[in-house]
Amino acid sequence: MAKGALITMNNSVAGTVRLLGAGLRALLVLTLVTGVIYPLAVTGIAQGLFHHRANGSEIRSAGKVVGSSLIGQQGYSLRYFQPRPANGLGENSLNTRYKLILSGATNLSADNPDLVKAVRKARAQVVKDNSVAGYTVRPSQVPADAVTSSGSGLDPDISPRYAEIQVHRVAERNGLSLAQVNRLVEEHTQDRTLGFIGDPRVNVLELNVALKALVAKG
């Protein structure tokens, strides 16, 4: 009996090893197809046809690269249009010889007192920053995107309504007329794609680059 059981066991062990070998070989061959050939082919086409976009849609100001038009930035002075808050952004805790931006959201729930406080504070700040002589922003004019953090923390856009309430401040601080700044915002406002996909938006970095150029031109 022992011998019979042993043979059966040997057979089943050998069978299992053979099967795992087949599984591993299948994985390696398919890795070659989907993990090497596929990404390299797509990269080749992408770099050939859409070189600028495949490398991050970089944007220049006065000849210098100042970022990607897709990636929102923080820290603009009040001379410029302000982006959305980005309270969910982080810095890398691993591989720290780089200083990487960690994309992310706050993940705070609607009923979290911290979020309630953050929204109230952001709104008061937006009202204060954008109320200038002869123009007072009412709290009810402040749109939601101005007081909430985006999903990525890298939202490159603001709503046209948020741009609109910043126009007076930007005009005043740069010595431009309201009409000039309004025209700038209008030129950089993108409507919904085909009129119904997504929401209308203004790209903050592109707008600020154009603003800077306009001011420099005098």
Added chain:
Amino acid sequence: MGPVPAAVLQLLALIGALALVHVPLGNHMARVYSSDRHLRVERWIYKGIGADPDTEMRWPAYLRGVLAFSVAGVLFLYLLQRLQGILPGSLGFSSVNPAQSFNTAVSFVTNTNWQSYYGEQTMGHVVQTAGLAVQNFVSAAVGIAVAVALVRGFARSRTGELGNFWADLVRGTVRILVPVAAVAAVVLVACGAVQNFSGIHEVGQFIGGSQQWNGGAVASQEAIKELGTNGGGYFNANSAHPFENPTPFTNLFEIFLILVIPFALTRTFGVLVGSVRQGYAILTAMGAIWLGFTALMMWTEFAHHEGALQIAGASMEGKEVRFGVGGSSIFAVATTLTSTGAVDSFHSSFTGFGGGITMLSMMLGEIAPGGTGSGLYGMLIIAVIAVFIAGLMVGRTPEYLGKKIGSREIKLAAVYILITPALVLILTAFSMALPTPPNSMLNPGAHGFSEVLYAFTSAANNNGSAFAGLNANTDWFNTMTGLAMLLGRFLPMVLVLALAGSLAEQKPVPVTAGTLRTEKPMFTGLLVGAVLIIVGLTYFPALALGPLAEGLA
């Protein structure tokens, strides 16, 4: 145009696009899995594997193929992460720690793509493209293969043979996933998704100084991430990251990619069982649930503001301006009603009900339309349950597609629907009862409980999205979600293949006047009812403690 009509139009455009490709893609997939021809590249692959693609397998052999391939996948992906520190082309990133490597390996092999790591600081080019992206393809192909094996179980008679696993795996990858993903990836790049193998990129900033990004093969991974209902993001922000999902159009396109194969598989099913009307009955049930949930989500996200969202004036926390509330709501439902789990907005900051809908979507078992393959086999299991219930009502032996649903079949189906709820509820209960796991919660009160419930719902259903405030990178959550993903993926597959084997052995029952017509609207209604009642009864107490308590507060 206001945001609500625009969102409705987006939904209609999406339905139009899905309808347009439904028949051609469904028919193509039916041909792929029934053709006798092998492509030349496939012959090379079979030679590499050392397998004969024409050998028919009975269910245990088919299952052994699935398991052997998946075990190899977990081991390979685990080792790749553990060795990252010495692999070239990895940006000099260090190796990933053991618990996280295990969790991630299991996560990608099970088509879950739960991520307890931050992509941009953890995974270099080699692990992303040769490890994670590969599983995006093959785990999807395995899902479709198992679904097709079940369909063959219904279609075949007096044989136990279900096809050849290696052939199904390779064909799904080579003839369906790779071509569609390649086209989709190029579309994404054209709209701004990045695709390069550069190192860490230092770029100037507007205010001076510089910022550092990682590039990578993002578009190629994004395409299969959605198409294969995987959902693991290249970056932490997933499809909210502008390099993954740059425009409102790509957002809608990615939603389309998520839904296209699961919906089209109902056509494949119809063709393979010889009655496309049977496929339409399943499709209608899936579509009704999907539309209903999407409408509910839009309603709560557009209108039902609360707390901080009320004060802000719109539910924009965790959402991108370019997608808006509408695009984000459609995405959130599509990603949780399939096994995708990619996010373009963060579910934890949705309204209480909105978060509850994403959770309920997963709890339905991800069958409307569900993951690639897993959606179809999940819904067919519910169909078996539904004919059984109908059979009880009229006192007839239940049958479906000419096969008797006897005691063996109904036992397999019943155990199938018990597995995931058992995993979710037991692991959630333990996590709440033990002293340390609750420390991982970010938010206080009911929402904190929801974070834990969401995590296990997501893991056991192989979804992968999260109420991401939860700190899941602890030994407890890495291990337990890993376990939930493994059992939640492979135990149901065992049952599905066993069921397929037992159906394939039967001889067909002739249709008589007393046969329940499963291609008729009444059966579709029965199916939707069965889904909602089974899930409602199973999860209601847990939902009442979490999202319902939050939404009603």
